[in-house]
Structure formats: C-alpha cells, structure tokens
Amino acid sequence: xxxxxxxxxxxxxxxxxxxxxxxxNPVHAALSLVGTLFGxxxxxxxxEAHFLAAVQIIVYAGAIVVLxxxxxxxxxxxxxxxxxxxxxxxxxxxxxxxxxxxFGLAVAFLVTGDIGVVGVGAQTADITDxxxxxxxxxxxxxxxxxxxxxxxxxxxxxxxxGAVVMxxxxxxxxxxxxxxxxx
Amino acid sequence: MVxxxxxxxxxxxxxxxxxxxxxxxxxxxxxxMCVELMLNAVNLTFITFGRExxxxxxxxxxxxxLVVAAAEVVVGLAIVVAINRRRPQxxxxxxxxxxx
Amino acid sequence: xxxxxxxxWLIPAFPLAGVLILMALGRRLGExxxxxxxxxxxxxxxxxxxLVFIGLVGHEGDERETVFTLxxxxxxxxxAVDIGFLADPLSVTMALFVTGVGALIHLYSIGYMHGDEGxxxxxxxxxxxxxxxxxxVLGDNLLLTFLGWEGVGACSYLLISFWFTDEANASAGKxxxxxxxxxxWGFLVAMLLAFLTFGSLQYGEIFFDLEQNGVAASTASAIxxxxxxxxxxxxxxxxxxxxxxxxxxxxxxxxxLIHAATMxxxxxxxxxxxxxxxxxxxxxxxxxxxxxxxxxxxxxATIAVAQNDIKKVLAYSTVSQLGFMFVAVGSGxxxxxxxxxxxxxxxxxxxxxxxxxxxxxxxGDQDIRxxxxxxxxxxxTSMTFVAGWLAIxxxxxxxxxxxxxxxxxxxxxxxxVLWLLLLITAILTAFYMTRLVLMTFFGSRxxxxxxxxxxxxxxxxxxxxxxxxxxxHPHESPWTMTVPLVVLxxxxxxxxxFNLPFTSDVHFLGNWLKPSLFGNEGHLSFGxxxxxxxxxxxxxxxxxxxxAGAAVYIRRRIDPARIEHPFLARAWxxxxxxxxxxxxxxxxAFERTTQFDERxxxxxxxxxxxxxxxxxxxxxxxxxxxVRSYALGIAIGAVALLVWFITRAGL
Numbered sequence: 001x002x003x004x005x006x007x008x009x010x011x012x013x014x015x016x017x018x019x020x021x022x023x024x025n026p027v028h029a030a031l032s033l034v035g036t037l038f039g040x041x042x043x044x045x046x047x048e049a050h051f052l053a054a055v056q057i058i059v060y061a062g063a064i065v066v067l068x069x070x071x072x073x074x075x076x077x078x079x080x081x082x083x084x085x086x087x088x089x090x091x092x093x094x095x096x097x098x099x100x101x102x103f104g105l106a107v108a109f110l111v112t113g114d115i116g117v118v119g120v121g122a123q124t125a126d127i128t129d130x131x132x133x134x135x136x137x138x139x140x141x142x143x144x145x146x147x148x149x150x151x152x153x154x155x156x157x158x159x160x161x162g163a164v165v166m167x168x169x170x171x172x173x174x175x176x177x178x179x180x181x182x183x
Numbered sequence: 184m185v186x187x188x189x190x191x192x193x194x195x196x197x198x199x200x201x202x203x204x205x206x207x208x209x210x211x212x213x214x215x216m217c218v219e220l221m222l223n224a225v226n227l228t229f230i231t232f233g234r235e236x237x238x239x240x241x242x243x244x245x246x247x248x249l250v251v252a253a254a255e256v257v258v259g260l261a262i263v264v265a266i267n268r269r270r271p272q273x274x275x276x277x278x279x280x281x282x283x
Numbered sequence: 284x285x286x287x288x289x290x291x292w293l294i295p296a297f298p299l300a301g302v303l304i305l306m307a308l309g310r311r312l313g314e315x316x317x318x319x320x321x322x323x324x325x326x327x328x329x330x331x332x333x334l335v336f337i338g339l340v341g342h343e344g345d346e347r348e349t350v351f352t353l354x355x356x357x358x359x360x361x362x363a364v365d366i367g368f369l370a371d372p373l374s375v376t377m378a379l380f381v382t383g384v385g386a387l388i389h390l391y392s393i394g395y396m397h398g399d400e401g402x403x404x405x406x407x408x409x410x411x412x413x414x415x416x417x418x419x420v421l422g423d424n425l426l427l428t429f430l431g432w433e434g435v436g437a438c439s440y441l442l443i444s445f446w447f448t449d450e451a452n453a454s455a456g457k458x459x460x461x462x463x464x465x466x467x468w469g470f471l472v473a474m475l476l477a478f479l480t481f482g483s484l485q486y487g488e489i490f491f492d493l494e495q496n497g498v499a500a501s502t503a504s505a506i507x508x509x510x511x512x513x514x515x516x517x518x519x520x521x522x523x524x525x526x527x528x529x530x531x532x533x534x535x536x537x538x539x540l541i542h543a544a545t546m547x548x549x550x551x552x553x554x555x556x557x558x559x560x561x562x563x564x565x566x567x568x569x570x571x572x573x574x575x576x577x578x579x580x581x582x583x584a585t586i587a588v589a590q591n592d593i594k595k596v597l598a599y600s601t602v603s604q605l606g607f608m609f610v611a612v613g614s615g616x617x618x619x620x621x622x623x624x625x626x627x628x629x630x631x632x633x634x635x636x637x638x639x640x641x642x643x644x645x646x647g648d649q650d651i652r653x654x655x656x657x658x659x660x661x662x663x664t665s666m667t668f669v670a671g672w673l674a675i676x677x678x679x680x681x682x683x684x685x686x687x688x689x690x691x692x693x694x695x696x697x698x699x700v701l702w703l704l705l706l707i708t709a710i711l712t713a714f715y716m717t718r719l720v721l722m723t724f725f726g727s728r729x730x731x732x733x734x735x736x737x738x739x740x741x742x743x744x745x746x747x748x749x750x751x752x753x754x755x756h757p758h759e760s761p762w763t764m765t766v767p768l769v770v771l772x773x774x775x776x777x778x779x780x781f782n783l784p785f786t787s788d789v790h791f792l793g794n795w796l797k798p799s800l801f802g803n804e805g806h807l808s809f810g811x812x813x814x815x816x817x818x819x820x821x822x823x824x825x826x827x828x829x830x831a832g833a834a835v836y837i838r839r840r841i842d843p844a845r846i847e848h849p850f851l852a853r854a855w856x857x858x859x860x861x862x863x864x865x866x867x868x869x870x871x872a873f874e875r876t877t878q879f880d881e882r883x884x885x886x887x888x889x890x891x892x893x894x895x896x897x898x899x900x901x902x903x904x905x906x907x908x909x910v911r912s913y914a915l916g917i918a919i920g921a922v923a924l925l926v927w928f929i930t931r932a933g934l
Contacts, residue, residue: 006185010193017197020216021204033216036197040223043190049230049242052249059249064219064256071260072212075267081210087276088907094915095206099199101922106195109929110188124240127233136239137246145243152250159254163261206915214910279908 005046012039024080030068037061050133190231198224209274211263215256222252287338288349290331291370294378295417297328301410309403317403318393321410325386328413332378335370347372347798350423350487357426364484369423373799376621376792377420377552380628384544385413387767391636392536394763395643405445405534412438416545420552424485425474428553432470432517435546436463442541443533455532462526466516470553473509477560480506490559490801503564510557511572514550518605521579525858527602531594535639538594543601543635544628551608551624555617555799562803569613573697576609577704582855584711588718589851592649593638596719599854600675601631603712607690610705615805616693618793622782623686625792629778630674630683633771637668640764641723644757645730651722653755658724660757663765665724667772672720674775676713677825685779688821692784695817696808706824713828718843721836730755784814 012035019032037060044053086092124140131139141149201220208214226245233241266273301324309317339347352367389409396405415434422428436459444456478484480502481492514520519527530542541547554561554572561569580603587599604627611620642649644661658665674681677688687709695702759765782792793804807814834840850856 003185006189010189013193014196014200017200017204017220020213020220021200021208023213026210026212029213029216033219036220036223040227043193043227044230046185047190047230047234049233049245052226052230052242052245055246055249059253060219060223064253067256067260068212068216071263075264075271081208081213081274083207086207087209088909088912091911091915092207094919095203098206098915098918098922099203102202102918102925103195103199105922105925105929106198107192109925109932110191110195124238124243126237127239133242137242140239140243141246145247148247152247155254156250159257163257166258166261166265202918206911206918209911275910278910281906282908283903283906 002046005042009039009042009046012036013043022083024083026072026081027069030065030072033068034061034065037065048127048133051137187231187235191228194224194227194231197221197227209276211266211273211275212260214275215259215263219252219256222248287334287341288370289351290338291335291349291351291368291421292353293331294328294335294368294382294421295414297324297331298410298414298417300324302407302414305403305407305410309407312403314397314402315393317406318389318396321406322386322389322393324410325382325389325413328417329379329382329386332375332382336375336379339370339372339375348487352423361482362478362484364424364426366427367423367485368421369486370421371799372796373552373555373621374420376625376796377548378417380625381413381416381420381545384628384632384771385409385416385540387770388536388540388544388632388636391539391639391764391767392534394761395536395639396534397761401445405442408438408441408445409536409540412442412541412546416549419549423487424483425477425489426484428556429470429474432513432549432553433467435541435549436460436467436517439463439530439541439546442537443530445533445537449532452532455526455529459526459530462523463516466513466523466550469509469512469516471513473506473513476502476506476509486556493559493563498560498563500563500565503560504568507554507557507561507564507568508571510553510560511568511575514554514609515575516550517553518547518550518609519579519602520550520575520606520609521582522857522861524579524583524602525854525861528595528598528854531592531598535594535635535642538598539632539635539639542598543631547601547605548608548624548628551605551612551620554609554612555620558617558803559801561612562801569615571613573610573613573694573701576606576611576613577701577708578606579603580606580610580708581704581711584708584715585851586854587715588711589847589849591652591852593641593651593654593719593723594635594649596651596715597631597634597638600634600712600716601627603708604631604675606708607687607705610694610701611690614690614693614697614701615803616690617800617804618782618790618796619686619689619693621796622792623690625781626674626682626686626775626778629771630671630681630775633667633671633768633775634675636764636768636771637664637671640664640760640768641668643760643764645755648755651719653729654723655726655730656724656728657757661724661759663759663768667765667768668724669720670772670775672716676716676829677709677821678713678829679822680776680779682775682778684822684825685782685784688818689782689784691821692807692814692817693805695813696805706821709821710824710828710831713825714832717829717832718836721832726837730757 016032016034016036016039019035020029023029023032037056041053041056041061044050044056124144125136127136198221201217201224204217204220205214208217226248229241229245229248231241233239233244266278270277301321304320305312305317312320339349348369348371350367350369352365354366355363356366357364389406392405392409396402399405412435415431415438417431419428419431419435422431440456440460443459444453447453447456474484477489480498481489483489483492512523516523527542527547531538533542561572583599583603583606587596587603590596590599604623608620608623608627611617611623641654641657641661641664644657644664645654648654670681674683677684679685691702691705691709694705780789780791783789787794797804835843835846853859
C-alpha cells in the first residue's frame with residue numbers, strides 16, 4: 001500500500017515540478033505547483049507527519065499559491081515567456097550540468113552508501129504512538145524551540161510591515177524622483 | 184516496502200528540477216515557484232530523516248521552514264509588485280542595475 | 284566608619300551638574316542667573332569638601348585614606364581602571380582650596396564678566412574646569428588624574444582664547460595648548476612605564492607594590508623624570524614656562540583661578556602624590572627637580588622686574604613661586620610645597636583679582652605705566668592688594684612669609700648655594716611686587732579724567748613724554764568683586780597659622796599630611812638656632828627688597844630704566860630662541876618628516892589604493908547584475924560542496 005501511494009505521489013510531484021519549470025504561462029505553472037504540493041502533502045501523511053500534511057495543504061496550497069495567482073492577476077503578467085532563446089551565454093548548458101551534478105551525486109551517494117541512514121536524533125523527543133503527532137510537535141515547539149518560535153512571530157510581523165511599505169503608493173518625493181528618473 | 188532512500192532520491196530529483204528551473208526561467212514569479220519546489224524537497228528530506236532517526240525535531244524544523252517560506256513569499260511578491268509598477272513586464276534579466 | 288567621607292563623589296558632581304545644566308539652559312538663564320548657578324555649584328562642592336574633611340579628621344591618623352569607587356571604567360585584562368576617588372589628607376587639602384578659591388572666583392566673575400556676550404559660556408567653562416581639576420586631584424589612579432589633567436588643559440585653552448575674535452588671544456591659547464602637549468607626552472609615557480613596572484595605575488596599588496617588591500632605581504628615575512616633564516608643562520617650569528605669561532590674554536578671573544591658584548599647581552601635586560617613587564629613584568632626580576625649580580624661580584623673578592603689563596608681572600611672579608614649590612619638592616619638603624601652594628593660592632588669586640579690579644576700573648588698560656595714585660579711588664582693591672603684596676613679599680606675619688621661610692630652611696639644609704640663590708629670588712620678589720604696588724596705587728597719576736584734568740596736567744609725569752595722558756574714570760568694583768577680595772585678603776594674612784614652625788604641635792599641615800607622604804618628608808638637619816637665624820635673614824631680605832623697591836620707584840635713587848633691562852623685559856629671549864630653533868632646524872626636520880610622510884607613507888597608502896582599484900576594475904566584469912548568473916554561481920558552489928562531501932565519505 002505504502003509503495004503504491006509513494007509511486008503515485010512521486011509521479012504527481014515530479015510531473016507538477018516539471019510543469020512549473022516548463023510552462024510558458026505562469027498560471028499553468030502555479031496550477032502545476034498546486035499538484036506538486038498536494039503530492040507532497042500525501043507523502044507527508046505516508047511518513048506519519050499528519051500535522052505538517054495539513055499545514056502543507058492549508059498554508060502552501062491554500063495561501064501561498066493563491067497569493068501567487070493573485071499577484072499574476074493583479075499585474076497581468078500572463079504574457080507567454082519565450083523559452084526558445086537564452087540571453088545569457090552558457091547558462092543553460094551550465095544549468096544542465098549543475099542539475100545533473102546535483103542529482104547524480106546525491107543519488108550516487110545514496111545508492112553506493114548501502115548502510116542506510118545513520119546518526120543520532122537531535123535529542124529533542126522521540127516519535128511515539130502514545131500521543132498525537134500534533135501534540136508531540138507542540139510539546140517540542142513550546143518548550144525547546146520556544147525562542148525560535150517567538151522569533152518567527154517577529155519575522156512574520158516584519159515581513160508584513162515590509163510588504164506594506166514596499167507596495168504602498170509612492171510618496172511625492174519618490175514620484176518626483178521617478179519623474180527625473182533613471183530609466 | 185519503501186525505504187528512506189526512495190524518499191531521498193525523490194527529494195533530490197525535486198530539488199534538481201527546482202534548481203534548474205530557477206537557473207533557466209526568466210519570469211520572477213516562476214523563479215519564486217522554483218524556490219518553493221526546492222524548499223519542499225528539503226522538507227521531504229527533513230521528515231524522512233526525522234522518521235528514520237525517530238526524532239520529532241525533523242518535523243519541527245519543517246514547521247519553521249514553512250513559516251520562513253511564507254514570509255519569503257510575502258516579501259518577494261511585494262518586491263515583484265513594486266518592480267512591476269515601475270517596469271511592467273520586466274524579466275529577471277532586465278533588472279541588472281547592480282551591474283559592476 | 285564615618286560616612287561623611289563617602290560624600291567625596293559629590294565634590295566633582297556639583298560642578299559637573301553645573302556644566303550640564305548650563306549647557307542646556309545657560310542662554311535661557313542669562314545674566315546674572317547663570318553665574319549664580321555656577322557659583323552655587325562651586326559653593327556646594329566646597330561644602331561637600333568640608334564635610335569630607337570633617338569626616339577625615341574624625342578618622343585615626345593612619346586611616347585617613349579612603350578610596351570610594353563609583354564604577355568600573357576600563358576593565359581590560361590586567362589593566363583595570365575604576366572611576367574611584369581617593370580621599371586622603373593631600374587630595375582633600377587640594378580640593379579644599381580648589382573649591383574654596385574657585386567659589387570666590389566664580390562669585391568675582393559675576394561682576395567681572397558683566398555685559399559680556401559669552402556670559403553663560405564663560406561659566407560653563409569655569410565649572411568644567413573645576414570639575415576637571417577635582418577629577419585630577421581626587422582621582423585614585425593615574426589615568427583618572429590624566430583625564431583631569433587633559434580636562435584642565437582643554438579648559439585652559441578654551442578660557443585663554445575666550446575672546447577668540449582677537450588674533451593674539453587665539454594664538455596665546457594655541458601656544459598654551461601646544462606647550463602643554465609636550466608635557467602631557469611626558470605624563471603619558473610615565474603612566475605607561477608605571478603600569479609596566481607596577482602592573483597597576485591605582486596609587487594605592489602602585490605604592491603597595493613598591494613597598495612589597497621595590498623597584499629598580501633607574502626605572503623609578505625614568506618615571507619621575509618623565510613625570511617632571513609633565514609637571515613642568517602644567518606648572519610652567521623652564522623651559523616649558525613660556526605659555527603662562529601669554530595665557531594672561533584670557534579674562535582675569537581665569538588668570539586668577541587657572542593660571543595662578545589651581546591648575547598650575549597640578550604639577551606640584553602630581554610630584555607630591557608620587558613621592559614614594561621619587562624616594563625610590565636615584566639621588567640626582569630630586570636634585571634635578573630642585574634645580575629646575577630654582578632656575579625657573581630666579582629667571583622668572585628677574586623677568587618680572589621689567590614687565591609693564593600688570594598681569595604679566597603677576598604671571599612671571601606665579602612662574603617664580605611655582606619654582607619655589609619645585610625646589611621644596613626636590614628637597615623633600617613636600618609639606619612646605621603644599622603649604623606654599625595653599626598660601627600662594629590665596630595671595631596670588633587675591634593679587635590677580637585685585638589686578639582685575641584695577642583693570643576693570645581703568646577701562647581695560649593693563650599698562651602700569653599709565654596707572655598711579657589709584658589708592659584713594661579704589662580703596663578696597665588697594666587695601667586688599669597691599670595685603671597680597673605683603674604676603675608674597677614674605678613680610679611677617681603674612682602667610683607668604685611662613686611658607687617661603689620653610690622652603691628656604693629646607694633649601695639651606697640641602698645646599699647653601701641653592702639657599703643663597705633662592706634668597707636672592709625672594710628679595711627680587713619683594714622688589715618687583717613693591718614696584719608693582721607703588722606704580723599702581725601710589726605716586727603721581729599718569730592718567731586724567733575730566734574732573735581732575737587741571738590737577739592731572741599739573742602732575743603730568745616727567746618721565747612720560749606723552750602730552751596727552753589717557754582719560755580714565757577709575758571706580759571701585761561692585762560688591763561681587765570686592766567680597767572675594769576681602770575674604771582672600773583675610774586668608775592671605777592669616778593662612779600662616781596652618782603650619783607654624785615653632786613646635787611640632789602647631790605644625791598642623793605637616794601632621795595632617797603625614798599619611799600621604801609615607802615618611803618621605805625630609806628632615807631639617809639643624810636645630811632651632813639656625814632656623815631663627817635663617818628666618819631673620821629672610822625677613823631682612825624681604826624688607827630689603829621692599830625698601831629697595833621704594834628707593835627706586837618713590838625716591839628715584841636709581842633710574843628704573845637701568846634695572847628694567849630690555850633683555851629682562853623680553854623674558855630672557857626664551858621665546859625668540861624657541862621660535863628660532865623651531866623655525867630653523869626644527870622646521871627643516873619637520874619638512875624632512877613631511878617629505879618622508881608624503882613619499883613613503885602616502886606612497887604605500889596610495890599604491891595599496893591603486894592596486895585595489897585596478898583589481899576591482901578587472902573584477903567588476905564578474906558582477907553582471909543578473910540574478911540568474913549569481914544563482915548559477917551558488918549552484919556550482921553547492922555541487923562543489925557535494926563533491927567534497929562525497930570524497931570525504933570515501934566514495
């Protein structure tokens with residue numbers, strides 16, 4: 001059963017990823033991304049990370065992709081991108097080389113090192129069946145990682161403020177500067 | 184039985200696709216999506232290792248990655264909006280004001 | 284223990300508060316409230332000092348030393364410097380007269396600076412000076428003393444060139460500043476040497492280490508000689524004395540406070556404070572201090588004879604009296620040095636303030652050749668000035684006699700030639716002070732005013748050929764100026780009782796200062812009989828000087844022009860020598876240095892710059908400004924890392 005789910009999801013994930021990279025239309029790319037994210041969510045379930053699977057759906061597929069789509073609509077950037085030319089010389093060749101290198105080396109590492117995954121856990125807490133996945137994460141999050149957790153609160157606040165500052169209408173000074181602008 | 188290696192190979196593939204896409208595509212929005220793909224690949228490895236090592240820490244790390252990714256998208260898209268206001272339909276290659 | 288001593292931090296805190304308040308509100312307070320505030324702060328500081336003094340008196344003799352640490356200032360490994368105050372007899376004595384005389388001079392300044400544009404600024408500087416001086420005196424380590432030392436130097440510069448729109452004032456300030464820098468160099472190096480030797484900058488720890496482990500005489504000598512350089516700079520000893528006479532360009536209260544009573548005594552204070560190190564050094568070191576002091580005293584006294592500017596006379600007299608104190612320090616008579624410092628603070632501040640009162644009355648004229656017969660018009664000023672004159676001339680029972688006599692006695696014990704030269708200096712002191720008093724307050728008027736014009740014409744002086752004498756309206760100064768004069772005159776008369784030589788019981792100051800001197804105070808090698816003879820000789824000398832002055836300047840037995848030799852009037856041409864040296868060989872040396880700086884140092888700097896710029900131009904090309912290129916760079920780096928991991932894993 002797990003194998004079947006894995007194979008199906010892996011296909012969905014990779015297909016979605018290729019769809020993101022290869023779509024000329026950004027709307028199509030965003031929809032492909034949704035496919036990848038759903039596939040990932042199922043894989044998370046497969047790996048018994050129930051809470052994260054839910055978050056993956058709600059935050060990623062729900063909020064972030066919707067935000068992407070919203071920006072696409074807002075700006076009207078639905079112009080098709082011409083993928084047949086590459087302005088930077090050697091970029092594609094090198095990109096292919098890098099891609100092959102990354103994948104090849106990582107897989108080679110995994111395949112030849114047949115000893116499996118070794119190492120010690122971060123010694124935070126073991127995964128048990130005694131409590132729900134949500135409760136286990138919460139236990140760790142609000143004890144060992146509470147400072148990091150608080151820091152994420154600050155991070156989110158700052159990013160929201162930053163987004164508001166950047167996207168607000170420019171003041172008079174900026175407009176004057178733009179009128180005499182650099183381009 | 185699916186071993187950890189399968190998940191890790193899938194993550195490597197996903198990461199490679201994301202990275203290559205980031206290098207090849209010129210539309211800033213799609214480049215952002217590629218970054219999300221790479222982050223997801225890393226999340227998958229976190230959870231896989233967490234299960235293998237029987238440690239909840241992997242999942243907690245993924246939680247933080249999600250939060251940071253959300254913040255990154257918010258700021259990134261705000262930048263895209265701001266750039267598009269000044270230069271409509273700009274691609275990543277058009278923005279080279281920092282050229283030395 | 285008594286808690287009164289713990290109030291020591293209040294002493295500098297008051298003037299500091301004054302500075303801060305005046306900086307914020309000075310202009311709004313305006314005249315005269317800014318002055319009153321500053322004076323009140325000094326008064327508060329004086330009262331705090333009195334309380335600390337009372338607290339110290341309450342202690343047993345050996346325990347009269349309290350270190351009050353406010354906070355850690357520089358904790359840097361082995362070097363630990365605290366903001367700490369040392370309340371011991373020596374520092375409290377200094378603080379007493381600094382705050383006391385300081386408060387009086389602040390009060391005086393309210394009258395003197397009346398109508399000046401920079402009224403509140405002046406009081407900021409005065410309070411800042413008082414703060415720095417108190418840090419210098421009360422600091423429990425060399426660095427804090429150095430902080431105060433630099434602070435008073437800066438305030439001195441600011442105050443000398445207070446009326447900076449006048450070119451002469453501005454350059455006088457610069458001269459003082461630069462000359463002091465030379466001395467500061469000595470202090471700084473001495474401080475570093477002391478730290479290397481004793482491992483601490485705190486006085487208590489230095490002296491403890493010295494007592495426990497001793498020190499090589501040559502090291503101690505080096506430290507003391509360098510300190511002497513610093514002290515000579517601050518206390519205007521030869522050859523660094525040249526700034527002090529020029530410093531008289533500042534307002535007269537400044538001359539009184541900084542350049543007579545307090546700041547210039549810092550060098551004497553420093554040497555007295557470091558007396559254990561002087562005791563540990565070679566024998567020639569105290570002798571050097573002594574001879575420097577004597578040379579300065581004698582030279583300055585001869586110069587003072589030929590000066591015509593009332594403040595210049597007093598300035599050279601200050602240099603000369605400081606020389607006396609150095610002689611005292613060099614001959615181990617620390618008590619006498621401090622005693623003379625205190626009495627000198629009283630009578631010299633008095634004389635300067637009196638001079639200021641005269642200048643005030645004479646509409647800013649400072650030339651004593653255009654004074655004369657002012658006694659009736661400026662009664663309080665002249666009475667108090669006479670008290671100061673008798674004190675500095677060494678006429679008993681005025682204070683100057685007692686302190687000067689003690690120095691002379693120690694000098695006699697040290698070296699007969701020294702004593703004789705010092706006695707001559709004392710006689711000269713009496714002589715030039717008599718000249719000053721007679722030319723200012725007595726004799727014929729060498730000025731006119733409308734009311735007495737006829738009389739003035741009649742009495743038109745024979746020695747000045749000017750037909751038109753300057754018109755002046757001399758008037759007595761306001762009460763804020765005369766009250767300090769009267770108080771200081773009283774102190775100048777009776778301050779001798781601080782340290783009477785008759786029995787050891789009335790040797791108050793000597794007994795009081797004992798804990799600070801660690802038994803390094805010298806002892807007179809001769810008995811009471813010699814002392815009496817010396818005292819009588821000193822009295823005869825001073826009276827002789829006074830009568831000689833009277834003979835020349837009233838009875839005109841000798842033509843004053845024969846005494847006032849141009850060589851003396853031009854201050855032994857020290858300034859010219861310095862100018863010629865610095866303008867000739869000195870300048871060439873500096874030019875050589877400049878060339879070295881331009882070619883080698885600048886060349887190296889510029890070459891580095893050129894190299895960086897050229898490399899940068901080449902490297903610019905790699906910055907395409909394209910995000911994807913940068914991303915490719917990162918990706919290549921990531922692959923390289925992956926390769927490295929795998930090779931490490933032994934694939």
